Amino acid sequence: MDAVLLCLGLLWVPAGAVAGTPSDWAKDEVEQAVQAGLVPQLTGDPAYQDTLTREQFAQLVVQTVEVMLGRQLTAAPAGTFTDCETPAVLKASEAGIIGGIGGGKFAPEQTTNREQIATMMARAIDYLEENSDLSLAPKAGSLEGFTDAAQVSSWAAEAMGRMAANGIMEGSGSALSPQNPCTVEQGILLLARLYDLGADAGPALPPAPTGVGHYADYPMVPDFGDMIGYTGEITEGSQPQYNTVFYQYIADNASSEETYRLYWALLVEEGFTPVYMWAGMSSIYYYNPNCPDLVVSYKIAGENTVWISLTSVEAPAGSPVCYPDFAGDVPDLAACVGLELLGGATAEDGSWVAYYYEMPNQADHTILAPWFIRMSQTDYVLKGMMELPDSFATVWRDSDTGDSVAIYEQDSYLTVMMVSGDS
Numbered sequence: 001m002d003a004v005l006l007c008l009g010l011l012w013v014p015a016g017a018v019a020g021t022p023s024d025w026a027k028d029e030v031e032q033a034v035q036a037g038l039v040p041q042l043t044g045d046p047a048y049q050d051t052l053t054r055e056q057f058a059q060l061v062v063q064t065v066e067v068m069l070g071r072q073l074t075a076a077p078a079g080t081f082t083d084c085e086t087p088a089v090l091k092a093s094e095a096g097i098i099g100g101i102g103g104g105k106f107a108p109e110q111t112t113n114r115e116q117i118a119t120m121m122a123r124a125i126d127y128l129e130e131n132s133d134l135s136l137a138p139k140a141g142s143l144e145g146f147t148d149a150a151q152v153s154s155w156a157a158e159a160m161g162r163m164a165a166n167g168i169m170e171g172s173g174s175a176l177s178p179q180n181p182c183t184v185e186q187g188i189l190l191l192a193r194l195y196d197l198g199a200d201a202g203p204a205l206p207p208a209p210t211g212v213g214h215y216a217d218y219p220m221v222p223d224f225g226d227m228i229g230y231t232g233e234i235t236e237g238s239q240p241q242y243n244t245v246f247y248q249y250i251a252d253n254a255s256s257e258e259t260y261r262l263y264w265a266l267l268v269e270e271g272f273t274p275v276y277m278w279a280g281m282s283s284i285y286y287y288n289p290n291c292p293d294l295v296v297s298y299k300i301a302g303e304n305t306v307w308i309s310l311t312s313v314e315a316p317a318g319s320p321v322c323y324p325d326f327a328g329d330v331p332d333l334a335a336c337v338g339l340e341l342l343g344g345a346t347a348e349d350g351s352w353v354a355y356y357y358e359m360p361n362q363a364d365h366t367i368l369a370p371w372f373i374r375m376s377q378t379d380y381v382l383k384g385m386m387e388l389p390d391s392f393a394t395v396w397r398d399s400d401t402g403d404s405v406a407i408y409e410q411d412s413y414l415t416v417m418m419v420s421g422d423s
Contacts, residue, residue: 006021011413016221017034017042018045018046019045019047020047021048022185022188023048023185026048026189029188029192029193030185030188033188033195036067036195037063038064038188038192039060040060042059042060042184043055043239044056045061046183047191048185049113050183050184051112051183051184052111052112052182052183052186053108053111054089054098054106054107054110054112055084055089055108055109056113057120057182058086058092058098059086059088059089059114060188061092061098061124062091062092062097062193065124067195067220068128069131072091073091073094073095075090075094076090076093078090078092080104081093081105082311083105083106083108084177093106095123096121096313097120097123106160113180113181114160114177114182115153115159115160115179116156117190118156118159118160118162119155119159122137122162125137125162134198136166137153137162138166139162139164139166140224141157141159141160141161142164143157143160143164146176147174147178148176148178149176151178152176152178155245156178160178163190164176166197167193169190169192169198185256197253205261205264205265206210206258206261207265208266208269209227209266211311213226218310220270220288220291221270221308224263224306225247225423227263227266227361228249228253228254230249230254232249232251234247242311243312243313244309244311245309245310246308248307249306249307249308250304251265252304253304254304254305254306255300255303255306257304264284264298267286267296271290272286272287272288272291272296274394275287275368275372276392283297283299284298284299285297285299286298287382290375292376292394293312293314295310295311295313295372296309296310296314297311313369314372315370315373316336316373317375320332320377321335323353323355325346330405331375333368333407333416334355336371336373336374337368337370339357339359340357342357342413343356352418352419352420353417354418355415355417356412357416358412359413359414368407371407375405377399379401380398381394381399382395382398383396393409394407394408394409402417402420403420405418408421
């Protein structure tokens, strides 16, 4: 996933942003963080083993948050601090991740310890969750079982417990060492783990409603009308060219974001995963590998109007045709769906391959369903949707090799990108 984020055109900073080499125990994770674009040039040109300053942590955490959100953060006004005008510090301040020390000062060169970093990490997670659909650290904080829990300051206890419970901050044996200084490489590792959580996180959804019925002919699909208590006339229709039936609902609450999220939660509970998002959430497609002959879509068809479409899909026969120049045996989209291949590109080092297709005019995106079926028959696991600056990507990943596959749409073109797990 991290390689996919990188190759889809988010922030990138070359290696060499920190002097020297990381310690042996940190080398692999640090290299992955650098490759994912999480390590900017730090003020003071520190070595990996140097103690991390407040200013340097601000630079690291802002870089990570911007990569995960795919956009730049807003900076606090100039003059917020009398002793620091570093852009990353002003951004971290505006986001509520790092504050001053009083008297209008930031103390940029002041070094940090582990409990201070944990507290700032917790604020960064809160900011990310508030500004995305991700649930990054759902487990409640607890210091139970750590032998030095009494050494954790009261103001840092919840944050440090939360970082430990969610696998971001690991102790040494049974100790968290809250007062120990945090080095540059340790700070990078913590943010790399946060980034990995973001790659695998599910959407932050409300609890699914209880007691909701299902469509009579599709008992695995929750009934949208039953969920919203719909009492009006239900318009049923069909699109034979796509093997689709749909149900239309017109109500004040039908197309609200809250209603959409509740229905999403119901589908997720039934095993469906969002696999394609079109036109900024106005049309969303869900697929359940356990129901490979069905695609469910939620579509805003007008003011207060929603269509729930159920598309029957015929699984492709025979062995899949795969792309010839990628080792991960990825099913060929053109062979599965019949789209015309317009061109492709390959990284000079062979770390990624991309193919480009044009969608037929006004085509329903459920025509991609046979490719989803083929992908579910491989070793790739559907990870779900990932937001990009101007679109969304559906991401699959091979847990054994780390290879990733993403499909996304930009300017009416579809792209299938395959990224090697060791890139």
